[in-house]
Amino acid sequence: MTRMINGFNGNTAALPEAERHLVERRQRLLGPSYRLFYDHPxxxxxxxxxxxxxxxxxxxxxxxxxxxxxGHCHPHVVAAIQRQAAVLNTHTRYLDEAVLDYSERLLATFPAALDRVMYTCTGSEAVDLALRIARFHTGAAGIIISENAYHGLTAATAAISPSLGDSVPLGPEVMTVRPGPGMAAEVEAAIAHLARRGIRTAAFIADSIFSTDGVIADPPGFLQGVIEAVHRAGALYIADEVQPGFGRLGSHFWGFMRHGITPDIVVMGKPMGNGMPIAAAVARSEVLERFGLEVRYFNTFGANHVSVAAAAAVLDVIEAExxxxxxxxxxxxxxxxxxxxxxxxxxxxxxxxxxxxxxxxxxxxxxxxxxxxxxxxxxxxxxxxxxxxxxxxxxxxxxxxxxxxxxxxxxxx
Missing domain, CATH: 3.90.1150.10 (Aspartate Aminotransferase, domain 1)
Structure with missing residues (x-):
């Protein structure tokens, strides 16, 4: 069994009796995929x-x-969830102002070129959607990622997540590159390598701080050469902001902004709702237009009323505090x-x-x-x-x- 970094090794003998029984019950009911942190969970x-x-x-x-x-259980977010749960919670196939109000606020945090948003429940779903959009828009299949990336747990996103380990193989159209200064040359080489195999590149995707590659942030701007190489190949740049987004990096609201670039698609995940199931892909309208017209896409719980209320409350708190x-x-x-x-x-x-x-x-x-x-x-x-x-x-x-x-x-x- 592949052990995750900092994962519990499964040996319950050294645990106190109550915790041992809880872990053994968990293992019996949930199976080995459900891992725990720390030697002492x-x-x-x-x-x-x-x-x-x-x-x-x-x-x-x-x-x-x-x-x-x-913050855990922030009172403003909790109150927003409680209020909305007592009024209405349904999907986006009905008219509703709240999702539009939130979308305007969210898009205002992005460069003007990123002007459309599509909602999902999780970051994995958002990345999966971004890959579908990129491949549909470009007509290509190749994906370039960092060498220890993590982008999700769906079949498509696991295939671009080498950090999941050797038991989860990468897709045959996927190439990895080392993050950091000099990355642009590696991306160009990966594009050429895919082309020699008859595979055109659809997208480069990166977590804007390379969190599973060891956290690579500096020097700011090293991604500029990457996006230029990606665009020269007719591919799209996807910024994965699930971890670095919403002001976490301090200098900007989104991690890609530290590098002075404007991606084609940006994905975000559950931090946008303080843990509630809401995520999204924000993109240039010209990238989404034909996909939206020709491909059926609907997410029943994506942008449900309660999750949108939580997400709006998160923006309130970030601004107010x-x-x-x-x-x-x-x-x-x-x-x-x-x-x-x-x-x-x-x-x-x-x-x-x-x-x-x-x-x-x-x-x-x-x-x-x-x-x-x-x-x-x-x-x-x-x-x-x-x-x-x-x-x-x-x-x-x-x-x-x-x-x-x-x-x-x-x-x-």
């Missing part, structure tokens, strides 16, 4: 802001979960505090600390969990700590994390 029963609490009331600082983007600026300020504080501990990469509240050793990184992740601080790991070898807290994270929260990190590293020296 966590059992939270409630959450608020940037903290999780277990059944005994023990508090854990959440430095990992980007899905509750404006100044969370983009907060991500920049607190992220800089965290990055400065980690210098000297290893190679620090990232932007805003999306950071990585490369320890150069996967086994040590795993020990540190679990050491922090023992100190009630939750993070993950990233990179093909899992040697980088992945730090990605909810956006309301404060400098005081960051100091708790930095103290726990320093203590963990010192004990693992």
């Amino acid at each position: 966590l059992h939270p029963v409630r959450a608020e802001g940037v903290r999780l609490y277990d059944a005994e009331g023990v508090e854990y600082l959440d430095c990992y979960n980007n899905v509750p983007s404006v 100044g969370l983009v600026a907060n991500a920049a300020r607190v992220g800089q504080h965290m990055a400065a505090g980690m210098r000297g501990m290893g190679e620090v990469r990232g932007a805003g509240l999306f950071l990585a600390l490369d320890l150069g050793n996967a086994a040590r990184a795993a020990r540190v992740v679990n050491g922090l969990r023992a100190r009630r601080v939750l993070i993950g790991a990233s990179g093909k070898d899992g040697a980088s700590l992945k730090i990605r807290p909810p956006l309301p994270f404060t400098e005081a929260d960051a100091d708790i994390f930095l103290s726990a990190l320093a203590d963990t590293l010192a004990h693992d020296a």
Whole structure:
């Protein structure tokens, strides 16, 4: 069985009796696909802001979960969900102002050329839709991705997600390239390689901070040469903003903006609804027009009323609480505090600390969990700590994390 980075190894013998029974029950009912984090799995029963609490009331600082983007159980989002659930919850085949109001607000955060939005329930569905659009628009099939990308769990998106492991083969029309400076030349070579096999390139897709490749953010602008190469080949550029979007990187609302580019399609996922099932693909109208006219597409729960209410409330909170600026300020504080501990990469509240050793990184992740601080790991070898807290994270929260990190590293020296 392929073990995910920072995954529980399945050995229940060392767990307390109650947790052992819970894990064994879970394994019996859900099967082996449902993995758990940490050597000692966590059992939270409630959450608020940037903290999780277990059944005994023990508090854990959440430095990992980007899905509750404006904080766990934010009261403004919870109230919006409750109000709408008591009034109406149906689909987009009826007229409704709320989805139009939200769409106008969402599109206003993008460059003007990105002027249409199509809704799904999950990021995987949004990427799947983007691939369909790109292949229909270009008449081509080839897809270029980063070497340890993750883009989803549908059949089509798993085929462009090498981070899922060797048991999930890439599609025959898929090529991988290394992220970072020099990527444009690798993309050009991949396009040429596909062409020699008789495959035209339909799209290049990248998570704008390469979160599963170890978090690659700098230098800003290195994706400009990539998009130029993609467009020269008649292909589309798809920006996967599921993880870096909604102001997480601090300098801009969307991660691709740090590179000074305008993609053809942008996909986003559940952070847009603070964990509610809403996701989307935003695109240039000329890319969507013929697809919309000739291809039947409908998503029953995509942009349902309750999820749209949650998404609108998330935008309210980001604006009212100044969370983009907060991500920049607190992220800089965290990055400065980690210098000297290893190679620090990232932007805003999306950071990585490369320890150069996967086994040590795993020990540190679990050491922090023992100190009630939750993070993950990233990179093909899992040697980088992945730090990605909810956006309301404060400098005081960051100091708790930095103290726990320093203590963990010192004990693992």
